[in-house]
Amino acid sequence: MAVHLLAEALEPWETLIRHQQSLAAGCFGATAVFVGTMRDFNEGDDIQAMTLEHYPGMTERQLETIGQEARRQWPLEDVLIAHRVGRIHPGDPIVLVAAWSAHRQAAFEACRFIMEALKSRAPFWKQERLQSGQQRWVSGNTPGM
């Protein structure tokens, strides 16, 4: 299992390919992946940029804990979680979650579980900068289930 917090650009597919190379081919039959990307609109406004704040130390621990919970709940070969912090712009990837398993049900469910848990428990906060120059904290997540 790997957890990455990145202050530089997150390249989800490269990160995924690199990580998957460490797995034995043939052991997993299913890979479920989610990538969250910054949109250029939110709540009816055009967004210019966003700052992702986190709680150094606690954020990593929460992501580790969430990944371990998934591994206890489903038979997984591996889990990868990567999340951006700092200044980002529309189109930039924010989060990558991948789960490898022998079977697709476990991979799908674990990937989604990790995303929902991350959204509700991992200490990250988004501050949007609108096209108007106004800054605002994003107040909550859209429901995912």
Add this chain to the structure above:
Amino acid sequence: MAVHLLAEALEPWETLIRHQQSLAAGCFGATAVFVGTMRDFNEGDDIQAMTLEHYPGMTERQLETIGQEARRQWPLEDVLIAHRVGRIHPGDPIVLVAAWSAHRQAAFEACRFIMEALKSRAPFWKQERLQSGQQRWVSGNTPGM
């Protein structure tokens, strides 16, 4: 929407990256991806190779139909389906499904719907070649939900 049937190696991440470049960055917030890979074991036996047979014409139509059903059911920016045919070996990717949406719930659910529909309706058949040299038709799929 794109549907690919490939007699040559399926490179899922390259296919995904290439396809995603055709989408406007910032329009989608969520990408859900599933990749199915050939395992080196099945029902207790070591597998040497596998042949994926399909029904030329009908297979493409079924995949198109399944993709369109997903687009009617969820608000998706795009859908990508790619599937191998022919001779493959353990570790080779078999199938790639990707769904792009503004929101993660739609992306996750559409991706999983497409995989389950593909498994139950798209005319593909797997014939395994065991390490012993014996050949056998795979008789059914493991349940995915």
Add this chain to the structure above:
Amino acid sequence: MTITVLYFASLREFAGRPREDMDAEGIRCALDVWRRAQEGRPLPPGTLIAVNQEYAAADHPVREGDEVAFFPPVTGG
């Protein structure tokens, strides 16, 4: 005009051939096609049928020019 009959996977092995053409005379439905082609051998349980590349029931009408396919449960993905 004739009917095109296709067999896939284990049904191809069962039928002993991948395809054949059949005179449409006297054929009303997909099951008629199977019976004539396979000389009365029963349809293996679980066999799926497609008429013109769409899933169809055994009593689905078939006429000349149609493509009728028989195959076992699908196992892709």
Add this chain to the structure above:
Amino acid sequence: MTITVLYFASLREFAGRPREDMDAEGIRCALDVWRRAQEGRPLPPGTLIAVNQEYAAADHPVREGDEVAFFPPVTGG
């Protein structure tokens, strides 16, 4: 030994500072930390609390050496 108090995101703006150290004397729980640091201002609704980087309730015991954080609902992913 003191208690380390951290504020994140909108709570940092509310508090007017990102962190502070506090004498542990007379502090029993996380809410005591907030009250002393914020001079009795009520906790904004929805505020989350972590003690030593684990989520904790307002009445979670706090002693010297602990790290206590206050922050709004999380919005990552």
